[in-house]
Amino acid sequence: MALKYSRQREAIKEFLSTRKDHPTADMVYTQVRKEFPNISLGTVYRNLTLLAETGEISRINVGDGIDHFDPDTSEHYHFQCKKCGCVQDLKLEHTGKTNELAAMQFDGEIMGSVTYFYGLCGKCKEARNS
Amino acid sequence: MALKYSRQREAIKEFLSTRKDHPTADMVYTQVRKEFPNISLGTVYRNLTLLAETGEISRINVGDGIDHFDPDTSEHYHFQCKKCGCVQDLKLEHTGKTNELAAMQFDGEIMGSVTYFYGLCGKCKEARNS
DNA sequence: GTGTTTGCAAACAATTTGCAGAATT
DNA sequence: AATTCTGCAAATTGTTTGCAAACAC
Numbered sequence: 100m101a102l103k104y105s106r107q108r109e110a111i112k113e114f115l116s117t118r119k120d121h122p123t124a125d126m127v128y129t130q131v132r133k134e135f136p137n138i139s140l141g142t143v144y145r146n147l148t149l150l151a152e153t154g155e156i157s158r159i160n161v162g163d164g165i166d167h168f169d170p171d172t173s174e175h176y177h178f179q180c181k182k183c184g185c186v187q188d189l190k191l192e193h194t195g196k197t198n199e200l201a202a203m204q205f206d207g208e209i210m211g212s213v214t215y216f217y218g219l220c221g222k223c224k225e226a227r228n229s
Numbered sequence: 230m231a232l233k234y235s236r237q238r239e240a241i242k243e244f245l246s247t248r249k250d251h252p253t254a255d256m257v258y259t260q261v262r263k264e265f266p267n268i269s270l271g272t273v274y275r276n277l278t279l280l281a282e283t284g285e286i287s288r289i290n291v292g293d294g295i296d297h298f299d300p301d302t303s304e305h306y307h308f309q310c311k312k313c314g315c316v317q318d319l320k321l322e323h324t325g326k327t328n329e330l331a332a333m334q335f336d337g338e339i340m341g342s343v344t345y346f347y348g349l350c351g352k353c354k355e356a357r358n359s
Numbered sequence: 360g361t362g363t364t365t366g367c368a369a370a371c372a373a374t375t376t377g378c379a380g381a382a383t384t
Numbered sequence: 385a386a387t388t389c390t391g392c393a394a395a396t397t398g399t400t401t402g403c404a405a406a407c408a409c
Binding site: 231233234235236254255270271274275278294295296 | 398400407409
Binding site for chain 1: 372373374375376382383384
């Protein structure tokens, strides 16, 4: 299954690359639709899945049951605001020891782990204190 | 909204308390149905949600998009097998994430974090090597 | 009696999929 | 020409909800 060029996929990738807010499939859809009014949600999903499989973007889970997408595939952490639902990157050096720690006294094979943080984002925190 | 006794809720809680495999709502449903053939999935969901809200059980997310439920509400980590989907507890002393938390520059308020591990469980690992 | 809980079915939300036609190689 | 990709709609999956009847206090 060789990949073929598609303007829709290019637009999706292009749009995502400009974003730091980790859009959902639906957010990608409503935005890309401005350029391709006939694009379908199915196409957006298919391409996001494809791009995630080839490693060009990453699919992230922050516990709200909705997949978010991130053009930055380097290892880093995410935070989601419980109030407004926004997703942000977290600068946080990571020791990489967590998986090894977990591997001790476990009879299976640990391939990786996911960690995310939650709380109130800067804006919502400020709004609450006023 | 005072809580009233219900046999269904009691059966759900009772069933869950015997399990270490972190059942999904559907697994709880098919089991409890043996005792209450007329119980509905809606009732199971309502009660699981209720029990999670009162803190009697905990709702856990291991990234597969399906909620699992755990009678053990103490803080601990989970592992999910990518092959068979089973969920297991991980013995793992706290990784000092709190320190990392304190160390970072973030303008919001971090209330907590979720970490889970994935890979191959003991059985699936063995099956692969044979 | 008042208020909570139930069963049922319908509603939802996020995501996936079957298919015939359009676009890319 | 062969194959991949698209739009559309219908299907799936996990979960929630509205309602009248049943149950608990």
